Amino acid sequence: LTPSRARLPYPPPPFPTCCRPSSAAAAHAAHPLPRRGSPRLLAVRAMASGNPYAAELAAAKKAVTLAARLCQAVQQDIVHSGIQSKADKSPVTVADYGSQILVSLVLKMEVSTGPFSLVAEEDSEELRKDGAEEILEEITDLVNETISDTGSYNISFTKEGILSAIDDGKSKGGPSGRHWVLDTIDGTKGFLRGDQYAVALALLDEGKVVLGVLACPNLPLSSISNQNGSSSGDQVGALFSATIGCGAEVESLDGSPPQNVCSIDNPVNASFFESYESAHSMHDLTGSIAEVHKTPPVRIDSQAKYGALARGDGAIYLRFPHKGYKEKIWDHAAGSIVVTESGGIVTDAAGNDLDFSKGRFLDLDTGVIATNKQLMPSLLKAVQDAIKEKNQAASLL
Ligand SMILES: Nc1ncnc2c1ncn2[C@@H]1O[C@H](COP(=O)(O)O)[C@@H](O)[C@H]1OP(=O)(O)O
Ligand SMILES: [Mg+2]
Numbered sequence: 298l299t300p301s302r303a304r305l306p307y308p309p310p311p312f313p314t315c316c317r318p319s320s321a322a323a324a325h326a327a328h329p330l331p332r333r334g335s336p337r338l339l340a341v342r343a344m345a346s347g348n349p350y351a352a353e354l355a356a357a358k359k360a361v362t363l364a365a366r367l368c369q370a371v372q373q374d375i376v377h378s379g380i381q382s383k384a385d386k387s388p389v390t391v392a393d394y395g396s397q398i399l400v401s402l403v404l405k406m407e408v409s410t411g412p413f414s415l416v417a418e419e420d421s422e423e424l425r426k427d428g429a430e431e432i433l434e435e436i437t438d439l440v441n442e443t444i445s446d447t448g449s450y451n452i453s454f455t456k457e458g459i460l461s462a463i464d465d466g467k468s469k470g471g472p473s474g475r476h477w478v479l480d481t482i483d484g485t486k487g488f489l490r491g492d493q494y495a496v497a498l499a500l501l502d503e504g505k506v507v508l509g510v511l512a513c514p515n516l517p518l519s520s521i522s523n524q525n526g527s528s529s530g531d532q533v534g535a536l537f538s539a540t541i542g543c544g545a546e547v548e549s550l551d552g553s554p555p556q557n558v559c560s561i562d563n564p565v566n567a568s569f570f571e572s573y574e575s576a577h578s579m580h581d582l583t584g585s586i587a588e589v590h591k592t593p594p595v596r597i598d599s600q601a602k603y604g605a606l607a608r609g610d611g612a613i614y615l616r617f618p619h620k621g622y623k624e625k626i627w628d629h630a631a632g633s634i635v636v637t638e639s640g641g642i643v644t645d646a647a648g649n650d651l652d653f654s655k656g657r658f659l660d661l662d663t664g665v666i667a668t669n670k671q672l673m674p675s676l677l678k679a680v681q682d683a684i685k686e687k688n689q690a691a692s693l694l
Contacts, residue, residue, distance in 0.1 A: 348543050350508050353500055356407035357477075358538055359449075361496040361512035363403060364396035365534075365550060367443045368482055368496060369514045371395070376491040387432060389485055394419055394436045394463055396481035396496055398454070399443060401465040404477055406450060416501075416627065416657060417466030417479040424460060433459065470626060472504035472654035480600070480627040486574050487598025493573075495599040499630035504654025509631030511537040513601040518549055521595065522568050522610045537604040539638035547608055568595045569613035570602040576619070578664075583615040586676075586683045603632025606667055607639035613676060617646070617664035624659040636667050643667040646684060648677050 348354065371392035397419050405413055424433050437459050444450055454462065470476045477500055484494035493516060499509040518532040534550030569587050572578040573596040580594075587594060595611055602614050614636075618624065630653055633643040643651060646663035653659070663684060668676050 348540050350500065350540050353408055353410075354508050354510070354538060354540055356404055357498050357500065357508060357510045358536060359407065360400040360403035361498050361510050362536065362550060363443065363447060363449055364399045364481065364496045365512040365514045366447060367395045367399060367439060368392045368488070368494070370443070371439070372488055372491065372494075372514075375489060389482065389489060391432060391435050391439060392488070393481045393485075394424070394459075395439050395443070397466050397479065398436070398440050398459060398462045400477075400479055400481070400496070400498060401462055402444075402450070402452070405465075411475055413465065414468040414470075414474065414476045415466045415479060416468045416470040416476050417481060418625075418627070419463055419481065420467050421460040421463040424463065470501060470653070470656050474503070476501045478506075478627045478630045478653070480625075480631070483628060484599025484601070490598075493598045493601045495601050495604070495632075497600045497627065497631040499627075499634060501626075501630070501653055504652075505541070506630045506634045506653055507541045509537075509539050509634035511535075511600055511604050511631050511635055512550055513537070513599070513604055514550060516601045516604060520608070520610045521597070521605055535601075535604060537607060537635045539607075539635045541634065541638070543638070545607055545635050545638040547604070568593070568611040569615060570595050570597065570606060570611050571615050572596065572602075573598045578615070579617045579619060582617050582683055582687055585686070586615060586679045587613075600628070600632035603629075603636050603667065607635045607641060612669055612672060614667040615664070615680070616666075624661060624665070625657060626653050626659055629653075629659060629665060633667070641667055641669050642673050644673070644677070646677075646680055 371388050375388050397417050400417075401413075401415055404415070423429060424436075433456050437454055437456050440459065441453050444452060466479065468476055470478065477498065479499075480495070480497040482488050482494050483497045484492075488494040493513065496512040497509070499506050501507070513535045515533055516535045518535055532549065535547055536550045537545065537547050539545035569583070571580065571583050571594045583594065595605075597605070605611060606614050629643070629651055633651055636643050644666055645651065645661035646666065649662065651659055651661060651665070664680070666673075666676060666680055
């Protein structure tokens, strides 16, 4: 442990048969943007740390930290001005684009292996339309201010540069090669309310999630167990990270030492997490499953739930979207590896692993369940019974 970093409570799997650079990575061509350090130097550094994705992990952490800084500035403006009550979505749009540009900038500057592929939500189409000049100017100013305030790079974007940087996120992902997967602001509703949100970034290599980082700017560093997202500790801003076969870590987002992480002694009595928004997950279904555990849900927005689960604030995360909703890979890629690398399991309602190799969407059965290894068998049965009961009740109507 370093003073500013704590390992998560679950033991990581033994080091690491799966920590080898992929052959696809080795075959990748040179990157178009200038970069710090030669590929050879980065490879040596990565080998020295025992993590073949060390350079990518460092870049990913830097990227989401910078993006989170931009998002925090916008969220504070929103909360202070009360814009969210007027349902004006433009500030969140500016932050979404800004976050995507900063993440793509950092990754292109810092990562040397292969062609750049980013799967993200935004493209520049809307910003190229007549009437979008003002918002484009706002995004450009905000991005340039964040870069210069943090002293990250000696770079200033033009408006055209902003548009083309946004289009870096157009990749469709898929089963081969490397793809970064980004949720610029996960939990938009929480962001607008002044609550939890996350900047979530993962790397897919040959269809598998090999690393993930979650910046959760409003998540307390101490446990939020049983407290509906709040905690007795003062310090907020958590950065979770995980690399395949190398475990997961949590540190404070501002670089200062975190408070102790908290593990659950008796997981059966532990809280369970679910969406704050009932439109995102069926609270009646999760309620009937959770009855067994006799604990009220802790409802918070975004993949902060995965981070909180990984460090033991709760033992279960249940997510059952309403019929017809298709889950996107960027809503689960980073969070799921943080949980699995901290010793947990993430499956769909049929008990299948999530498959991130099918493009921009997840093809899954009914919902997402995350918990520890002891609880998974009984939880899965409870989930399947509850779904059957709900379906039977619906068919009688
Ligand atoms: N109807 C819906 N059902 C499930 N998830 C949704 C729905 N609408 C939006 N989402 C997604 O849920 C995520 C946040 O979930 P939560 O905070 O409840 O955990 C967001 O990424 C959001 O996607 P989007 O970013 O496209 O709006
Ligand atoms: Mg999202």
